[in-house]
Amino acid sequence: MRVMKFGGTSVGKPERMHQVSQLITRDDEPTIVVLSALSGTTNSLVEISNCLSSGDNEGATAKTEALEKHYQQFIIDLIKSPELLSKAQDVLKEHFEFLRITQRVSLSDALNKDILAQGELMSTKLFSLYLEQEKIEHALIPALEFMKLDINEEPDLVLIEEKIKVVLAHHPSKKLFITQGYICRNVKGEVDNLKRGGSDYTASLIAAAVKATVCEIWTDIDGMHNNDPRVVDKTVAIEQLSFDEAAELAYFGAKILHPTCIWPAQQENIPVKLLNTMQPTAAGTVIKKEAGSVGVKAVAAKDGIIAIKIKSSRMLLAYGFLRKIFEVFEKYKTPIDMITTSEVAVSVTIDTDEHLNEIIAELSNIASIEVERAQTIVSIVGNEIAKTDAILKKLFDAIEEVPVTMVSYGGSHHNISLLIPSTFKTKTLQLVNKGLFNL
Numbered sequence: 001m002r003v004m005k006f007g008g009t010s011v012g013k014p015e016r017m018h019q020v021s022q023l024i025t026r027d028d029e030p031t032i033v034v035l036s037a038l039s040g041t042t043n044s045l046v047e048i049s050n051c052l053s054s055g056d057n058e059g060a061t062a063k064t065e066a067l068e069k070h071y072q073q074f075i076i077d078l079i080k081s082p083e084l085l086s087k088a089q090d091v092l093k094e095h096f097e098f099l100r101i102t103q104r105v106s107l108s109d110a111l112n113k114d115i116l117a118q119g120e121l122m123s124t125k126l127f128s129l130y131l132e133q134e135k136i137e138h139a140l141i142p143a144l145e146f147m148k149l150d151i152n153e154e155p156d157l158v159l160i161e162e163k164i165k166v167v168l169a170h171h172p173s174k175k176l177f178i179t180q181g182y183i184c185r186n187v188k189g190e191v192d193n194l195k196r197g198g199s200d201y202t203a204s205l206i207a208a209a210v211k212a213t214v215c216e217i218w219t220d221i222d223g224m225h226n227n228d229p230r231v232v233d234k235t236v237a238i239e240q241l242s243f244d245e246a247a248e249l250a251y252f253g254a255k256i257l258h259p260t261c262i263w264p265a266q267q268e269n270i271p272v273k274l275l276n277t278m279q280p281t282a283a284g285t286v287i288k289k290e291a292g293s294v295g296v297k298a299v300a301a302k303d304g305i306i307a308i309k310i311k312s313s314r315m316l317l318a319y320g321f322l323r324k325i326f327e328v329f330e331k332y333k334t335p336i337d338m339i340t341t342s343e344v345a346v347s348v349t350i351d352t353d354e355h356l357n358e359i360i361a362e363l364s365n366i367a368s369i370e371v372e373r374a375q376t377i378v379s380i381v382g383n384e385i386a387k388t389d390a391i392l393k394k395l396f397d398a399i400e401e402v403p404v405t406m407v408s409y410g411g412s413h414h415n416i417s418l419l420i421p422s423t424f425k426t427k428t429l430q431l432v433n434k435g436l437f438n439l
């Protein structure tokens with residue numbers, strides 16, 4: 001079994017859906033296809049939901065109408081058979097009617113998640129109708145029947161494996177399955193999601209659940225590049241990454257992959273390939289156990305970081321002080337990304353201010369606290385990076401003009417992380433591109 005995931009731009013136009021239909025039928029290998037919502041749809045749904053939560057129902061209605069118009073044109077261009085076009089119209093009617101109903105009731109967290117789920121539900125149903133038109137045998141399998149979260153709101157891989165087997169067994173004669181990325185159910189049975197960009201995570205979870213031979217992530221670029229192509233002009237695709245390297249890059253901001261999507265594939269040792277729907281013959285990037293070459297491979301940047309400096313000259317060297325600090329973060333389920341210590345202070349970074357006030361209040365009982373917002377973590381990732389010739393010298397020579405506020409090195413063999421003010425992000429990525437990659 002193979003898993004193939006196609007992102008928003010890969011299904012965002014009727015002709016792209018045609019390309020996808022060709023890619024998924026390139027041979028006879030049984031395949032589970034995971035689809036995102038059409039590009040732009042989840043952003044629109046977030047906007048609709050934001051309008052509703054701020055009481056702007058007129059805004060929500062206007063945005064819903066604009067989205068519906070886009071889909072009406074989309075199906076006219078996609079489906080030529082009158083009978084199937086009428087079915088596609090029914091699909092739109094069902095989902096847009098649901099969106100209109102949400103504008104007449106009060107918005108809850110659960111309803112908000114339901115709104116966000118509409119994109120993937122529509123893209124898969126429309127693609128399934130397109131496949132029917134093209135006479136391509138397949139089964140549409142609902143992710144909401146098998147993609148489950150556990151009590152900690154994390155994917156429950158054991159349950160997913162159990163449930164997907166049952167769902168697949170309903171279609172013994174089929175070899176091609178279409179399902180939704182991103183959406184799932186939580187322990188309360190409500191519709192939930194795997195956070196933005198979560199379709200990659202769906203693909204990796206399914207790959208692990210069915211012990212797939214490969215997990216292919218098809219997107220709009222020919223693999224993981226050495227630097228963020230949205231920020232830097234010259235970037236190059238990386239041939240091979242280890243699971244750990246890819247996980248660090250995804251977690252520290254390489255948008256091509258969802259931050260935590262590597263672990264399920266890694267757990268089952270399933271290679272993940274990053275491929276370009278628009279250029280299917282390009283080699284792309286393969287992510288597997290082995291790192292391939294030694295040395296620096298890529299840099300990524302994660303914005304929205306908050307640095308917290310915890311100062312206590314009296315307590316720091318006392319054992320138990322770090323535990324007390326970590327317990328506060330644990331209590332508020334807030335992961336720490338970077339940490340550095342000195343004689344009198346501990347500095348940590350977090351990527352959410354959800355519980356910042358409570359965290360500061362509790363830490364203030366044991367130390368004095370300084371908070372710095374609008375920070376960016378720049379992560380340099382590679383294999384045996386410490387063995388790379390004069391790596392630290394090269395790096396700091398390259399970014400001489402950047403005010404680095406924290407450095408983390410030695411935590412793993414494949415990462416150097418720097419904390420910088422976000423205003424220096426573009427400059428830093430450009431300087432690293434020159435200094436470390438000669439680009």
Ligand code: ADP
Nearest residue numbers: 007008009219221223224225227228254255256
């Ligand atoms: P999809 O909709 O297919 O999931 P995404 O937009 O989530 O696609 O991810 C692909 C985009 O990620 C690329 O178009 C590119 O702009 C961006 N990106 C950011 N960093 C990197 C990187 N290091 N390598 C490749 N792409 C990157």
Ligand code: ASP
Nearest residue numbers: 036042182196197198199
């Ligand atoms: N549609 C969702 C999003 O835009 C999930 C995904 O595309 O991966 O975030």
Ligand code: MG
Nearest residue numbers: 007197255256
């Ligand atoms: Mg994505």
